[in-house]
Structures are given as C-alpha cells and as structure tokens.
Amino acid sequence: MxxxxxxxxxxxxxxxxxxxxxxxxxxxxxxxxxxxxxxxxxxxxxxxxxxxxxxxxxxxxxxxxxxxxxxxxxxxxxxxxxxVGEVFQDIDSQMVASVVEDEILFGLENFGFSKEEIKKRLEQSLEMLGISDLRYRQISSLSGGQKQKVAIASILALExxxxxxxxxxxxxxxxxxxxxxxxxxxxxxxxxxxxxxxxxxxxxxxxxxxxxxxxxxxxxxxxxxxxxxVEHVELFEELGINVPRVVKLGLRLKEEGLYQGKIPTNVKEAEEMLKEVLAC
Ligand SMILES: Nc1ncnc2c1ncn2[C@@H]1O[C@H](COP(=O)(O)OP(=O)(O)OP(=O)(O)O)[C@@H](O)[C@H]1O
Ligand SMILES: [Mg+2]
Structure with a gap:
C-alpha cells in the first residue's frame, strides 16, 4: 500500500x-x-x-x-x-546503455537474477512490447516511440x-x-x-x-x-481538461431529452447509448 x-x-x-x-x-x-x-x-x-x-x-x-x-x-x-518501477517522462534520462538489449539487461543484472531468468525476462519483455526486432539496435537510432517502448520494457522486465x-x-x-x-x-x-x-x-x-x-x-x-x-464536468472544464467526447455527447442527448440513461465514459458505453437512442 x-x-x-x-x-x-x-x-x-x-x-x-x-x-x-x-x-x-x-x-x-x-x-x-x-x-x-x-x-x-x-x-x-x-x-x-x-x-x-x-x-x-x-x-x-x-x-x-x-x-x-x-x-x-x-x-x-x-x-x-x-x-516500485518507474518509467520516467524524460526517457533519455532513464537510458543508461547504448544498445536496446543492454538497456534491459542493466536493470535485471542489478537485481541479481540468474542467467536463465535474465534471458527469459529479456525475451519476454521485448516480445510483450512487440520490439523483439529492436534487440540489437543502437538506442540513438530509434524513434521517440521506439525508445518509449524500450523504456517500458526495461521496467516491466523487473516485474x-x-x-x-x-x-x-x-x-x-x-x-x-x-x-x-x-x-x-x-x-x-x-x-x-x-x-x-x-x-x-x-x-x-x-x-x-x-x-x-x-x-x-x-x-x-x-x-x-x-x-x-460525469458529475464533475464543470470542474474539469474550469481546469482546462477536456472530458471525453462521449461524455459530452451523452450530456447533450440528455439535455435534448433524447436519452435518460447512464452517461457513457467509454466507447463501448457510448455504443450502447447510441443503440438505445437510435432505437426510439
Ligand atoms: N528539478 C526541479 N527543480 C526545481 N523546480 C522543479 C523541478 N522539477 C519540477 N519543478 C517545478 O515543480 C512544479 C511541478 O513540476 P512537475 O514537473 O512535477 O509538473 P508536471 O505536472 O509533471 O508538468 P508536465 O505536465 O509539464 O510534465 C513546477 O512548477 C516545476 O517548475
Ligand atoms: Mg511531468
């Protein structure tokens, strides 16, 4: 806790x-x-x-x-x-190695896992992030998104x-x-x-x-x-945080008297709402 x-x-x-x-x-x-x-x-x-x-x-x-x-x-x-494993906002400050594999190995080796365990975790974390093909690449040659995945993989490998x-x-x-x-x-x-x-x-x-x-x-x-x-839309707007569009859509439909149900906060719920609205 x-x-x-x-x-x-x-x-x-x-x-x-x-x-x-x-x-x-x-x-x-x-x-x-x-x-x-x-x-x-x-x-x-x-x-x-x-x-x-x-x-x-x-x-x-x-x-x-x-x-x-x-x-x-x-x-x-x-x-x-x-x-606690943290993926930092500034990923460049997190990177310690120059090759992807070494970046992930660094943390694992510091934790003193066995060789077999290290190999397993390295491969699993690369696979989980869909970046097995980047294993031997120079980190400096990666795009921002690829680096972000490497940073996440290196933390998740530590479980x-x-x-x-x-x-x-x-x-x-x-x-x-x-x-x-x-x-x-x-x-x-x-x-x-x-x-x-x-x-x-x-x-x-x-x-x-x-x-x-x-x-x-x-x-x-x-x-x-x-x-x-959905109960605090005004607070979020005041703070300049846009609530999801599905929430706004739900509130608008309610305002117009076209919908009386629960305001959706995700796409699936929005789909349900629209089915209900279109059915009448
Ligand atoms: N190393 C630092 N030294 C001095 N002030 C700092 C430092 N890091 C952050 N601050 C200040 O502390 C406050 C909070 O910063 P913080 O980085 O935690 O905000 P944030 O919500 O993460 O912002 P962002 O969305 O830009 O990442 C800001 O006023 C910032 O200028
Ligand atoms: Mg920040």
Missing part, C-alpha cells in the same frame, strides 16, 4: 511548493490515472513514490510518504526499486509490484498507445500489479483506470472514480 500523509515538497531554490498537503492512499492492485496541466506536480508525485524525491532532487519535504510501510525518506531508492509510468505514450501512435494500456490492464488484472500512470489522454484513463487523480498547481483537486467525472 502507498500512503501520502499531508505531504508537501518544495524543490531547492524554488519559491513555490511543487506539491502541497497531499493526503491519499493507494491500495495494492489499483489502476490509478493522474492528469493535470503542465507544472501541476504530476512528475513530482511520481518521484515521491520512487524516492527520487527527496533522494535525488533535494528540497523541503513535509509530511510523510510510505510505500509498503517504508518511509521513503529513510529508505534508499535502490531498496524502493525492489517494488515490479507497483508500476509507475509518467506520460509513457506521449510519442506513441494511437495503436501503440492502446497496446501499452492493454499490457498494463493485463498486468493489473491477472497479476494484481498496482498501476499508476500519468497520462494526458483522458479518454484512455476513463477506459482503463478505475480511479483518477487530478492535480492543479500542486494541489489534489479531484480524487475519485473515473466513471464519476
């Missing part, structure tokens, strides 16, 4: 807190989406989970962050890495209990974006992994994440079920 207890953080040399008075808990096996404007504190939130804050980025740390009962201030990030991803699909086409979310869904549903993902595509979050956290200028302004955003 993860808990933030009245947590605030102000980067050294910064006047304003990047995150203020955050209190929340995330249970094992949750699939949580994080959204918010630029500078809202999303990356800082992920750093607090993986111990990068305060161990790498120093500053004023208030309150407490606990991961699996461990106070992140008192535990080295290497220890936290045994259960962390808590998977944290900071805008992992920014460089990916829609098809690859869906592929990543499907992989995360499977890891969450079949293997009980906790998934925490920062993502700008709210439609994807509504489709895959059960819980949504919205950050705005360092504050948590929404913490609820992604399905319940």
């Amino acid at each position: 993860i808990s933030f207890e009245d947590f605030s953080f102000c980067y050294m040399g910064s006047e304003e807190k990047a995150l203020s008075n955050l209190s929340l808990q995330i249970e094992k096996g949750e699939f949580v989406g994080i959204i918010g404007n630029s500078g809202a504190g999303k990356s800082t939130f992920t750093y607090a989970l993986s111990g990068i804050v305060p161990h790498h980025f120093q500053g004023d740390f208030y309150g407490m962050v606990k991961v699996n009962g461990l106070d992140t201030v008192n535990v080295a990030p290497e220890k936290l890495a045994e259960f 962390p209990e808590i998977i944290v991803l900071d805008e992992p699909t920014g460089e990916l086409d829609p098809e690859s974006t869906v592929m990543i979310f499907e992989i995360l869904k499977r890891l969450n549903k079949e293997f009980g992994k906790t998934v925490i993902i920062v993502e700008q595509k709210i439609m994807m979050l509504c489709e895959y994440a059960e819980r949504l956290l919205v950050l705005e200028q360092g504050k948590l302004v929404y913490d609820g079920k992604s399905k319940d955003i």
